[in-house]
Amino acid sequence: MVVRENVQKCGKFLSSMIMPNIGVFMAWGIMATLFMPFGWIPNDRLAKIVHSMSIFILPIVIGSSGGKLTGGIRGGIISMVATMGVIASSNIPMILGAMIIGPLSGLVIKRFDKVVANKVPIGFEMLIDNFSMGIIAVIMLIVGYYIVGPFVVMLTQITMLGMNMIIAKGLLPLTSIFIEPAKVLFLNNAINHGILGPLGIEQIQQSSKSIMFLLEANPGPGFGMLLAYCLFSGDDGKKVAWGAAIINFFGGIHEIYFPYIIKEPMLIIGTILGGMAGISTASILKVGLVSSASPGSIFTLIALSPKDEILKTVICVASAAIVSFIVSVVLLKILHKNSSLNRVKEVNDMVKLDQLMSEEIKKIVFVCDAGIGSSAMGAASFRRKIRNLNLNIIVENCSVDDVVAGTDLVISHSNLKERCKKSYPESKCVFIDNFFNDDKLDMLYEILKNKSINEAHEKENKKGKSELRFIDEESSMLINENIILGLDSESKEEAITRAGRLLVDRGFVTEEYIASMQEREKAYSTYIGRGVAIPHGTSEGKERIKKSGVVILQYPKGVNFGQGIVYMLIGIASTGEEYLKIMAHIAEMLENEELINRLDRISDKDELLCLFNKEIEMV
Numbered sequence: 001m002v003v004r005e006n007v008q009k010c011g012k013f014l015s016s017m018i019m020p021n022i023g024v025f026m027a028w029g030i031m032a033t034l035f036m037p038f039g040w041i042p043n044d045r046l047a048k049i050v051h052s053m054s055i056f057i058l059p060i061v062i063g064s065s066g067g068k069l070t071g072g073i074r075g076g077i078i079s080m081v082a083t084m085g086v087i088a089s090s091n092i093p094m095i096l097g098a099m100i101i102g103p104l105s106g107l108v109i110k111r112f113d114k115v116v117a118n119k120v121p122i123g124f125e126m127l128i129d130n131f132s133m134g135i136i137a138v139i140m141l142i143v144g145y146y147i148v149g150p151f152v153v154m155l156t157q158i159t160m161l162g163m164n165m166i167i168a169k170g171l172l173p174l175t176s177i178f179i180e181p182a183k184v185l186f187l188n189n190a191i192n193h194g195i196l197g198p199l200g201i202e203q204i205q206q207s208s209k210s211i212m213f214l215l216e217a218n219p220g221p222g223f224g225m226l227l228a229y230c231l232f233s234g235d236d237g238k239k240v241a242w243g244a245a246i247i248n249f250f251g252g253i254h255e256i257y258f259p260y261i262i263k264e265p266m267l268i269i270g271t272i273l274g275g276m277a278g279i280s281t282a283s284i285l286k287v288g289l290v291s292s293a294s295p296g297s298i299f300t301l302i303a304l305s306p307k308d309e310i311l312k313t314v315i316c317v318a319s320a321a322i323v324s325f326i327v328s329v330v331l332l333k334i335l336h337k338n339s340s341l342n343r344v345k346e347v348n349d350m351v352k353l354d355q356l357m358s359e360e361i362k363k364i365v366f367v368c369d370a371g372i373g374s375s376a377m378g379a380a381s382f383r384r385k386i387r388n389l390n391l392n393i394i395v396e397n398c399s400v401d402d403v404v405a406g407t408d409l410v411i412s413h414s415n416l417k418e419r420c421k422k423s424y425p426e427s428k429c430v431f432i433d434n435f436f437n438d439d440k441l442d443m444l445y446e447i448l449k450n451k452s453i454n455e456a457h458e459k460e461n462k463k464g465k466s467e468l469r470f471i472d473e474e475s476s477m478l479i480n481e482n483i484i485l486g487l488d489s490e491s492k493e494e495a496i497t498r499a500g501r502l503l504v505d506r507g508f509v510t511e512e513y514i515a516s517m518q519e520r521e522k523a524y525s526t527y528i529g530r531g532v533a534i535p536h537g538t539s540e541g542k543e544r545i546k547k548s549g550v551v552i553l554q555y556p557k558g559v560n561f562g563q564g565i566v567y568m569l570i571g572i573a574s575t576g577e578e579y580l581k582i583m584a585h586i587a588e589m590l591e592n593e594e595l596i597n598r599l600d601r602i603s604d605k606d607e608l609l610c611l612f613n614k615e616i617e618m619v
Helices: 002-035 044-088 095-116 125-168 172-207 220-232 238-251 254-263 265-285 298-303 310-334 343-358 374-385 414-423 439-460 492-505 512-523 540-544 576-590 605-612
Strands: 363-368 394-399 409-413 428-432 527-529 549-560 565-573
Touching (some): 002 044, 002 095, 044 095, 044 125, 095 125, 095 172, 172 254, 220 238, 220 254, 220 310, 238 254, 238 298, 265 310, 298 310, 363 374, 363 414, 374 439, 409 414, 414 428, 492 512, 512 540
Parallel strands (some): 409 428
Antiparallel strands (some): 549 565
């Protein structure tokens, strides 16, 4: 965990020097695509500007960004001067040199400012500030010229030699073994812009295009995996996978497919082999781009392809998508019986979300690694969703390392949990697996919706509301007629149908809800451990619920649910706040050893009701 966290931080730092300047890279790429000798409208004069941009502009803006990261505004200013040192030390583009000298210069000026703080005589502050910046800038320029520059030249020569050997031996496709898993760790920007980008720019000086720009940016592997997920997964998430596939392929937001791999890690094999297929095709066809592609959209790849190689680029993307699709289909077939989620953990998460009902929430921040990809889209989607609740809640997005004070709720990917907690431990955090379709986001929406309703009611009258009672004769949530004890063992499907039938007979749901319960069970098991299962309908099945209800079936000899033997089956038909209260009580029930130890032996309904009601506090 610590190693992964440190790797993520390192990758985030590298990408933070590049990401603010993507527009500059795009401008350079457009200029190259249009005006270089291989471009759409060759122009010798403007082609010279393209070369000058790669030698001067790109390193300077990156060096300045690196200096700002470590030394603020003053660090950014002296880093531009220092970067000229590494630029002058060689005739190759010094992107990597700028990524070294920039942050180093920022650290030096920051350290100097800390040493002289409160020691500068009054009235001399501006003089000292300006002279110190000039002197340190010159020193760092010399360091860049004599030390960093030659080091980067040597490192570049060694790296290019190694890459040429890999390419010559046909081993370049093997880089996908490292690239695809690293992407899922949210290191995609660091890999594309921090490692492959500088190598590609150096390669362009020799051949006017580079395959390096295609290694990470190809949307084919993710698109193929998502397409397979759409067609062959038994998961409820496959319905939104169509949207994810479109966003990945046409929008270039690769982060959107990471949650699907995190949920089913074996699918990484499909994207790895798809990436290898795309790279192999590019190597055979000798395809390359003229600039770093960001975002990794099919449109971006086409725009940055030499005009006579667009079809070849499309073939590379297609080959990657096809192989990823075929392999992912096979893997999904293998995993078909799969993927039971940890229901005890989900119940506990629901309890924590339930606690938000009593909290004031005015600002929600979605965070991801870079703060400009999946979190931005997740925030936009959730902002639209709660717009009509009239709660005046601000929904923003940012980097996991940049959460600011005044945030009431942070929503982050579970893969970034430790970094998020360290960045802003005071905030309440909700960790999800998908920024666009996650049960916790649905629950959060229901909580906010209920808060909105409660606030509206409070304005109409000042009467308080009591907590929902799980066992309530008047609301018929759970009474004797909703319990059947001493059933003979039967199949899982028969048991779920029996529970659904009882919910129908008691007037809680319509007939169609039974099929929804079976569909949920096929997607993933509702067995939550300790001899208990909680079958319920899918999200679409909510429309079949007439009113909230709970039924209990007891099987003294148990029912095999695959992941364990179930002695007590709790059928649920509920949504919103009531659903959260029910799940909260089940979580408490799982801690009631007296009840758990007697699941298969209780023979009296009143006794069971008494045990269920034992830990409930009435308000």
